[in-house]
Amino acid sequence: MEIYFIKKVEIRTTLYAFWLSSCSWRVRAGLHFKKIPFEEKPVDILREKRHLTEEFRTINPAQKVPALVIDGTTITESMAILQYLEETRPEPTLMPNTPLLRTRMREICEIIVSGIQPLQNVGLQSHFETKEKFHTFTKYWTERGLQTLEKQLKNTSGLYCVGDQISMADLCLVPQLYNAVTRFQMDLKQHPTVSKLYESLLQQEVFKETHPKNINKKIQE
Missing domain, CATH: 3.40.30.10 (Glutaredoxin)
Incomplete structure (x- = not known):
């Protein structure tokens, strides 16, 4: 055999x-x-x-x-x-444990990945006469997105974007805010909930x- x-x-x-x-x-x-x-x-x-x-x-x-x-x-x-x-x-899961909380997570993700990120995309810059005009455009729409996030996160956040469990929303939030702060020199202080979450999340091992x-x-x- x-x-x-x-x-x-x-x-x-x-x-x-x-x-x-x-x-x-x-x-x-x-x-x-x-x-x-x-x-x-x-x-x-x-x-x-x-x-x-x-x-x-x-x-x-x-x-x-x-x-x-x-x-x-x-x-x-x-x-x-x-x-x-x-x-x-x-x-380990990146999803909250109830249908409603998962929906809130998806809302936050959409605000970021559909409403903010595409308008920060470096590929858009070639469609503007100057870098300054591109930055003005991007900062305006990023600020609109941050205002929406601030209102949303006031209702959903705990330690993380949705309660006390890390989720896809956090994975979307941190990179986009890093872009806003480092590339476009935006001040997050006028959005206290957003700012607090961002500073806290940056200390998490997954983002470090x-x-x-x-x-x-x-x-x-």
Whole structure:
């Protein structure tokens, strides 16, 4: 009788991302939170514009970051990636435990990913005559989004955006506020709930470990 040993082949998880991209940070934080081992491959979208190469088009036809290779397939769009991670690896969860709280979480996510992030996108800058005009446009719409978030978070937040459990809303909030503060020099103090949450969340291990400054340092090493 012959016995055959089947060697288990490890399927790597690879994140294609730009260190300063808020969408990339969402996914990076999600992978870290769920303790999923992964390799990050940097895609420079500013100077080298590697996302616009034909090579990267084969990874993501939209030529945007992030893209995640996992379980033998490639997934694009940060929120779709986070949802896939939640459905395939539900523990630890990034979802609140009631239908209403999950709805509140999705509302916060939509305010950020649909109402703020696209209007901060560096790809929009080429459509403005000057960098200053782009910044004026972006700061106006970011401020509108922050006003909405302030009202929403007053009703939903505890330690985190929705009660005392970290969720996808927090993974969306921190990168976008980091963009607002560092790229556009926006003052969060007039939004006390937003500001308090942001400062508190930055101290959480998941955001410390996945912070753009730490990622860029690793790239440079």
